[in-house]
């Protein structure tokens with residue numbers, strides 16, 4: 001579900017001047033959101049072990065792993081701050097553990113045809129078991145999995161789609177606004193103000209228009225006939241994210257989903273270039289300048305806001321209830 005950023009990254013989020021965090025930056029699960037309805041997780045029937053494809057020394061292998069071991073490793077793979085206050089990190093890891101477990105249990109058999117349940121990349125969720133040996137938060141992640149053992153985020157008795165992202169920029173969005181397709185009642189568009197407000201980041205990314213045109217031409221979704229002449233936001237959602245982006249060349253016009261546009265540019269320039277679809281774009285000389293808010297897709301839990309809420313004294317369950325209203329954890 002998340003990429004973990006190098007700790008030296010200058011753009012990391014800082015909360016309360018103390019905590020720098022590596023956050024979910026890409027669409028991750030989101031890029032391949034399927035909303036499967038088959039539930040393998042009715043209460044009381046959690047698997048004790050799951051099959052995970054791991055990458056070891058450049059080759060892939062399938063490992064059968066105890067569910068809770070998987071959960072602790074996935075949690076610390078998805079949330080790995082370079083520094084922070086232990087009590088706060090522990091509570092954030094509890095949230096990540098519940099999310100990781102919910103994802104694992106509701107996507108068992110996603111790679112069934114290949115003989116395993118989940119892969120270890122952001123296609124499913126990031127799983128780097130070595131972190132349980134090397135991360136300074138390994139013990140905290142194991143404790144977080146233990147304290148939440150067996151708990152899933154549920155909606156109407158089914159495991160929920162516990163989507164999350166690094167920074168909502170101040171407002172979350174619905175799944176349909178970001179990817180099209182079905183919505184979920186608990187993945188809401190709402191302001192993330194109050195406790196979370198100080199933590200949201202604004203960003204700017206400047207790129208030569210020639211490089212931008214080349215990047216967009218590299219993907220059929222954003223490829224135009226002839227050279228790119230303009231980029232405009234055709235429709236925004238309630239938060240302000242670009243739902244539809246209009247690309248023009250002389251003679252042709254194409255509309256692309258905002259999240260597809262971001263994905264294409266992330267492949268070309270990295271996830272930290274155009275960090276979200278909540279942006280304006282303008283021409284400055286030979287460059288295009290994007291100015292935006294937040295980091296990631298903006299659906300579900302905002303890690304930056306969640307941390308700020310925990311730091312201000314909110315309980316784990318309050319944070320979950322805020323970002324996934326109507327769900328229960330049990």
Ligand SMILES: [Zn+2]
Pocket residue numbers: 110111118119120121123124125
């Ligand atoms: Zn996968």
Ligand SMILES: [Zn+2]
Pocket residue numbers: 167168169170171192196200302304305306
């Ligand atoms: Zn937020």
